[in-house]
Amino acid sequence: MSERSSLILRLIESLDSRTSYIKAKLGILVPSQIRSLRIQSEMPRQADLARVAGLHQSRISMFETPGAANMTIETLARLAAAFKVGLIVKFVPLSEMLRWENEHSQDHFSVTPLARDEVFLNPALVESTNVSKGKLGGLSQSSVNRVSAMPVGRVNPYQSSNDPPFQNAIGA
Numbered sequence: 001m002s003e004r005s006s007l008i009l010r011l012i013e014s015l016d017s018r019t020s021y022i023k024a025k026l027g028i029l030v031p032s033q034i035r036s037l038r039i040q041s042e043m044p045r046q047a048d049l050a051r052v053a054g055l056h057q058s059r060i061s062m063f064e065t066p067g068a069a070n071m072t073i074e075t076l077a078r079l080a081a082a083f084k085v086g087l088i089v090k091f092v093p094l095s096e097m098l099r100w101e102n103e104h105s106q107d108h109f110s111v112t113p114l115a116r117d118e119v120f121l122n123p124a125l126v127e128s129t130n131v132s133k134g135k136l137g138g139l140s141q142s143s144v145n146r147v148s149a150m151p152v153g154r155v156n157p158y159q160s161s162n163d164p165p166f167q168n169a170i171g172a
Contacts, residue, residue, distance in 0.1 A: 027067040053082035084114040
């Protein structure tokens, strides 16, 4: 039996093997993204990111070291907010996770920050410009429509009554 076949069999049969496999992939890819975003940002030093995110520099160092830290959703959300980007956590087939790993490059990883995210800031402008040019910048028409239709200050059913409602970044 080949090494790949053996791995696949272990993944099929064992919860612990699947858990270890997934944690190993995330333990490499997430730290790589954090480091890449920090280097590309206005906060090239770990201490700068730590200050903005309200964390200690030693934690940032751990987050950037593959396998060194288990991060919570709260921590990832704080980091995303500090970078002024979004965060998606979703369940996918293992083949998609493997493709993500194979296609990821820290040197070429890039996320558009909020200040330059025209689809988020002004979806109507982007929609009308791209529709007139016959393109949507890689987005489907339905994706642009969903962003355009999102009400400002939409109530989140999981939001605490003490949390302030979302306000559009441009004050609309």
